[in-house]
Amino acid sequence: MKNSFSHALPNKEGYFGEYGGSFIPPELQAVMDEITQTYLEIREQPEFQAELAELYKHYVGRPSPIFHAKNLSERFGADIYLKREDLNHTGAHKINHCLGEALLAKKLGKKKLIAETGAGQHGVALATAAALVGLECDIYMGEVDIAKEHPNVVRMAILGANVIPATHGRKTLKEAVDSAFEAYLKDPISQIYCIGSVVGPHPFPMMVRDFQSIIGNEAKLQFQEMTHGAPDNIIACVGGGSNAIGIFTAFLDDDAVNLYGVEPTGRNVEEDGEHAATMLKGSPGTMHGFHSYMLQDDAGEPAQVYSVASGLDYPSVGPQHSYLKDTDRVTYEGISDDEAIQAFFDLSRLEGIIPAIESAHAVAYACKLAKAKPGSSILVNLSGRGDKDIDFVVEKYGQQYGINDLA
Template sequence: MQNTFEHALPDAQGYFGEYGGSFIPPQLESIMIEIAAAYEECRKDPAFRTELARLYKHFVGRPSPIFHAENLSAKYGADIYLKREDLNHTGAHKINHCLGEALLAKKMGKKKLIAETGAGQHGVALATAAALVGLECDIYMGEVDIQKEHPNVVRMRILGANVIPATHGRKTLKEAVDSAFEAYMKDPVSQIYAIGSVVGPHPFPMMVRDFQSIIGNEAKEQFKEMTGGLPDNLVACVGGGSNAMGLFTAFLEDDEVAIHGAEPAGRSLNVEGEHAATLTLGEPGIMHGFKSYMLKDKDGEPQEVHSVASGLDYPSVGPQHSYLKDAGRVNYGTVSDDEAIDAFFELSRLEGIIPAIESSHAVAYALKLAKQGEKGSILLNLSGRGDKDIDFVVEHYGKDYGIESLI
């Protein structure tokens, strides 16, 4: 059940304070109004909600459990809990909003789902949802990420999706978004752009947040049942920010809960193009149809960015995160590539859970809190599993952690 804080945001124009809105070409304005109206109808429709709840339970496997990481807790001196979104069907939180978007598209009579993906988790989840409801699916992915996340590319193709490489610029997530948006502009009537995070023009930041809010709604009740109270701290990684908003939403009015978002510091916060710490080092700007914090180059254009996690290398962030930063409700800090990889192995070897590199940023941040003296409880969103990352990690970091490739 959503709380009153969230019911007030966004406003009718899609703004969270000064952030959000809809900055799109005139030919898309009527399409976005249509999508917003269809979503408003669906969110109030008992049949739509019942069908989504049925799929969450019987197809996705929800509710995902909370696990008390006792070995990590003993080593670092804080009670660390994991919300196990990695156990969802398709291996991440992305399936939560992909099913909602696919059902919405089907209700609207669309023929195709089109989207971008970075790490491939959104692409796999959308391809899965498209197969389930009987829609075509085109996934745009940076050429670099296609090589880096090859297992997910294979999964998307097995599921029947067309994986289309973005070959310009850095050939990563931002370029995949550019390519998908260009393709959508050519035919916004028969297809719907199923945005993969709490970004884009209104109503997508609201809609994706609403679909993802099941994470925090479940977690709040589960944590109370396990411990008798609320966590002292929440932690989630932040790229676009969907898994974070999914966890944070249910707790925003609980002032006793400190909330932390972990951004990618990449290889260096001091060098342009070597990080993707949008909220830490960015400033307000407009890109991809919405206003939010963004990293800009000297010409005011989106800055080139980097993260070891393909799903986090984006030069902007969901507008609600920008609002929460300015309001002081959420603390946004950073985790470097090396810290994330160290956390990847730490969780794997202490708890027997291999996390996605994106989620490893949240693990690393939780461990930072513990090392800084936080003795209370920490609930982090383990937003995805690391199957997709193991080849990349072993190739680039294996020797540092005692792993020699057998290939």
């Protein structure tokens, strides 16, 4: 399927309303301007489109299917459908933009791809893309997440990537982003920072959105073929927000479709440092080169955040999400650790699908919404699979869910 990169926002300066932009040193801005110009040139080129479409089809395995989760639907009272991004090569939606970024890097003559990762899915996808196009790859990852998501760390190493631990602060996703930015500032010429979500300075929120929009483009056609209509509701988890923007974009102009972004309320949404609910508890601020909602302290510095899902514990969110919040086009809700883990086991035991903990947040809200809107149709973007999470889940929650000691 041909992707569509025609969108009204952002403007030339990279703003979605008041959010976005590029707040970076002048020497880095010159490099970013080159990336923007090259991307705007190649994204409409038939040969670039064809190369990306061929990789999506024959390498990633797109289109990813939509599955009617009948057992889950029967349990909770509404028709719940899953967009199966977990079936993509590497196990998540991240491969969609990583291939695009790797091809762009090749066009720019870069030698190395660098990136941050939380849950490890972006790291694995970028290491995969780097191997495919023949580039070096450095992945920055918090020490806590390295221990928690060990299977993905091993996968990155096998693929030839250099996994570099972030050892400051809480040693999670925000610190990994800090470390990757520092490395990029030291050498923005021979390497490119392939940002892992719809965050960062312009053009990355636009560029990652464009690559991820294939999710919604496919889903719109697939759902029409399955049901002869559009879903009443679409749900996706939101950390930085790439999988959510990916599925939302094709439906933004259809006001009959309700869109829900689901944030992690963690252990306690009312206590600082115990959640990562940026939209629910944050305010506009600037970090990592862009302006958006963020969780911040009294001095305007990024606050400490937490989530059971390593890919969601980020103190800001993509600027387009902030715009969609302020314009009331998307409703942002929260799901706690306990609710996400319950949904992790519900989907596993009712449908035989083990989701990523990140995606389980969206599944949990779908189950909650099904009870509130019985008989409606709900499409969940199942953004990733749970292979990376099973050791952690069994160790921490196994006894609670009837799993004996497997050691």
